[in-house]
Amino acid sequence: MKVTYNWLKDFVNITASPEDMAKRLTSAGMEVEEIIYQNEHLHDVVVGRILKIEKHPQADKLVVCQVDIGKEITQIITAATNVFEGAVVPVSLPGADLVNGVKIQKAKMRGIESCGMFCSGEELGIDENYFEGAGVNGILILPSDMKVGQPIDKALQLDDVIFDINITPNRADCMSVIGIAREVCALYGLYMRKVNLSYDIDVYAKDTVRDYVNVKVTTPNCFRYMAAAVTDVKIERSPLWMRARLNAVGIKPINTLVDITNYVLIEMGQPLHAFDQELIGGSQINVRQAKSGEKIEVLNHNTYDLDEDIMVIADSEKPMVIAGVIGGTNSCINDNTKKCVLESAVFDLKSIRITSRRIGVRTDSSARYSKGVNVANAEMGMLRALHLISRIKCGKIVRGMIDIASQKNEARKIVVSVKLINDILGLQIASKDMLTILNNLGIESTIAGDKITCIVPPYREDLENDYDIAEEVIRLYGYDAYDNVDYELFKNSAVTEGLHHPRLLMERQFRNALVTNGFYENVSYTLVPSDMADKLLLTDERKNLIRIANPISEDISCMRTSMAHSMFTNIAYNLSVGNHNLRIFECGRVYLTDTLPLEKLPTEKDMIALAVCEETFKTVKNMNFNFIKGMVEMILNKTSVDYKLVRSKQPYLHPGISADIIADGKLIGSFGQIHPVVAKNYDIPDYVVYAEIDDDYLASLPVKKIEAKEISKYPIVERDLAIVVDEKITAAEMLDTVKSSCGKLFYDANIFDIYRSQSVGENKKSIAFKIKLSDMNKTLTDEEVNKVVQKIVKTFSYKYGASLR
């Protein structure tokens, strides 16, 4: 929201500097984002009159001008062709620093001194809409009666200071000059000047507004509709002071009536619309919901199809305006307008928001309506517009006004407690200070004991209770009251126990362990492209990608259903930028649903995913799988999970080189080498290994309990054993067999070699175990050890037909 310093001065007698005002407004919650000095680039530019023009003796295209700049006559050389003797022009003098970056200094041009430059409109930052002649290709020729020697910013009324203020959504009443002026009054303890709402009426005229227009409101979305009529309309350039104000806040001046509606919009925050009375069919205005099938061409030259959700202002036949949003071309003010009907209305902000979103049009009018315009405001706006018409004499105002209102908004009374306000704030503000602040804000307040009775003006719809009033008090009292507050934390509150999130705490262990093993933690976008499921060959519910209705781009349009996509994408990205030997992991969520479109919230599952892409793993068979398996075991061993491994069914993993982790009969994770087709889809090597584990499941388990066993003081006996078995017998099965055969003497067993060759036999492997036996109470004898070994061999032969190698 832009307002100007001079405009504010119409309503409040400010003496403070613009900087001070901006600071105070910001500290009270009206954040001034920028202060713009209109004349920043207009210093050392004055109004001058060309007295004499002579040809430059050395140059055909240049002329030498003697120019009266008030205090002296100066000499300026120009190439401009539209200047003439007697012309009044803007003259930039040495020291000027124009908006286009040109800096003026004295210079010799072909041997003759030039002490400045004449300016075009563009060089002053203005256009034809703002000032006649400013758009011509050449020097701006000023009116001949302009006083010579005066600074150009004064002469062209370009000396205002503009504040760009960020208005929070709760303060729609401040989306106007008058709203900001009220805040300024409260901040400086000043009085608000009365807004001039008077206008002239021809007391002898017999016609009334009903002779020009009738209004019927048939929609509940219009809270108030006011209409007035103006005859003898003069559509012309509005006066410079009005153009200056509009130009300053970034609105293009057009003509008297349009400028007045815009002026009131900015000043009062009241959108108005002006109709050409002769174009209103049947002189009838119907405020209604549109019918489907109706169309309207509007001022942005688009044509929109309308329906029952859109409110329109129609005449007896056709829609003329999309209510509150944009006017139609069929009935708007034009150069031939003689009679005008002026509308000042208040609409339901919800209706305007829906319409504005539906047709995708946002205007200054819809911006205000969609934040909420107060019902009382329509009248202020209408009267102010009529005052301005009267003041600049661009029409005759017809007696009477139509006013159809379904809502009233009057001052409300609320009673608040001084103690509660101080309790909320944690401060001790004196009740008389509160009273002063509230009264300065235009909230008439009186005190009785602990209670303050506040009469809240209609435009402060945001104020309802003690908390709201507490905010008003503190934002004007000043939040710097807290700068020196040294308050014991929670001194009046209960002690609460702080608990970590169990999963986050568990993940922290995993993350630190992985980092120690050379892994880099990733954080990826959870939004992924819709081809994710296809690239990963997904077939189950993970094919059901949850899609955003309004995505920024196709790349980030769906929620991921597998961590594998993020991991493979990150591997591909790193390889593409020349990073090698990658070990990455991420703790993140996948979003799963069995039905689409979503009817209820989906399952969000927290996973840890790892991926490794190391060239050295190419050299030794299964090393990549071994490595990722080791990492998975490291993670699982930090928990109390009881799991087994089965061949993986994950479509994105190599079916022969991957495992699913099963616990409690459920799949809780998978790991292994990437499926070659998926590797191709992501353009990454086929030796990439990947793992994922369900962290929610792991975090649901009891924390791992460690039970240390005493170590025997008698020596541990080791025996190595090589056994030849069928390929299909797994290592895990064999280790289980070893363990159970050893009975209570078992201490440890591991596989230290697996050997395959022709001599071992086809589809056979030789597995070498190191078996460790121990007894708590004695040193084991050879006899006892041999008995165990024989038992193992016997069991292997019985169970698997295996033989000792």
Added chain:
Amino acid sequence: MLLDELVKIKEDLLKEIQSASSQKELNDVRIKALGKSGLITSASKGMRDVSPEDRPKLGALINEVRTAIEQALQVKGEKFEQEALNKRLEEEKIDITEPSKFGKVGALHPIPDVIDRLTDICVDMGFSVVEGPEIETDYYNFEAMNIPKNHPSRDMQDTFFITDEILLRSQTSAVQAREMEKRKPPFKIVCPGKTYRNDSDATHSPIFHQLEGLVVDENISMADLKSMLTILMKRLYGEDTMIRFRPSFFPFTEPSIEVDVSCPNCHGKGCNICKGSGMLELLGAGVVNPKVLEMSGIDSKKYRGFAFGFGLDRTAMILNSISNIKSLYKNDIRFLNQMK
């Protein structure tokens, strides 16, 4: 005769020891003197031939000579050992600047890392860490936070919608109502997590992270908020950090404030990180709007609360001097490697 002879033997042997130039030569002298048929050993054997009255004198002399020789051998031997050791140590010298192949660790990502740091501080202050869904209902993200449908406050955030009623949470505030429904006051919670907005440019990522805090108790005030955030920011950015309140607006807090934190880079003097202001706008906060408490079934006459929320991406960026938010999500190892 023997006595003189022994003195001569001693002197000769000492000379030989002195001139020995290697451990081997020294060993030869040792054998010559003390070996089975060495000079001193032979002299001892010769005691038998000496008259009993001369024996003690001779015996003493032999012992003296033996001790002297042994000592000389030891001294010289140690010298050779020392020389050999020095030589070995010198030969084994390596280039200590050669890079190690071991202890190569990865790195945590700055965002989860900052979540760890912040939640640790908050747990110390009595907050419990909670989480909530990222795919959320319109009710919890907006309506329960006092942002009705088609309300102007909805303009503050560009939201990703999935259906009319289901969306990607635009703020971690969405967990507030969920927790208030579950818990009985007094309680203190913080919720870290991902948030989503339809906004992507140099300073905005469509996916980002927030940390939400909520306290509900009987006598909570804005002054508690000030004390709590001061401690939090001091522990995060250093003891000399200070914070300042500015008025703002959030539909779910009243009064609402923005909290400025003294720039941890320049300590308030003004630098390019804080754009010369000395302060950084880091979080939004306020006293919980009583309407929000009531909607979640908490008696607002009895209880009050405060809430705060801040961007973790920005926090991670400030703590690690990261200039571009997008680099947080590229997962480029060259970037992550700097986070060690």
